[in-house]
């Protein structure tokens with residue numbers, strides 16, 4: 001069924017065992033390599049029938065500037081992952097959101113991204129505010145979910161974009 005907000009649990013819309021495993025994984029990675037948990041949002045125009053995906057162009061650091069990503073950022077020490085996501089979306093875009101399902105990465109966990117970090121990402125729909133590139137970005141763009149590849153995404157985000165597209169189009173196993 002199309003739609004990306006089947007309410008299953010309050011955190012990620014996935015069975016509780018999945019998020020428990022992901023948390024264990026994060027602790028292991030953090031201890032081993034100073035990598036961090038990054039939380040992000042695949043902001044779509046509609047959680048039931050998403051047709052557009054919001055991408056953000058990084059303005060820093062120089063090595064990443066000009067490449068596109070999902071809005072979000074690092075979870076601070078002791079911070080809840082969803083609190084961190086809401087904080088980042090407010091700081092970076094000036095919006096509040098309704099969260100949809102988590103987008104499961106390899107083995108149902110988090111996605112490997114740059115610098116050994118791990119990204120946990122949810123579908124989201126803006127409920128308050130008009131998104132603007134307030135911090136860390138210098139441009140925003142709504143991309144058609146049918147073909148969201150018209151911008152140079154950060155390389156590790158490409159599999160995530162494929163998953164977002166497949167799930168969002170109700171066609172998880174076609175990509």
Ligand SMILES: Nc1nc2c([nH]c(=O)n2[C@H]2C[C@H](O)[C@@H](COP(=O)(O)OP(=O)(O)OP(=O)(O)O)O2)c(=O)[nH]1
Nearest residue numbers: 038040069070071072073074113114115117154157
């Ligand atoms: N926000 C975000 N970061 C991503 C994505 N893909 C990806 O590889 N990353 C990497 C880039 C960075 O190394 C790291 C996130 O760092 P960040 O600079 O956005 O975090 P932050 O807003 O908390 O900022 P700071 O604490 O580093 O100043 O994750 C993505 O789609 N969104």
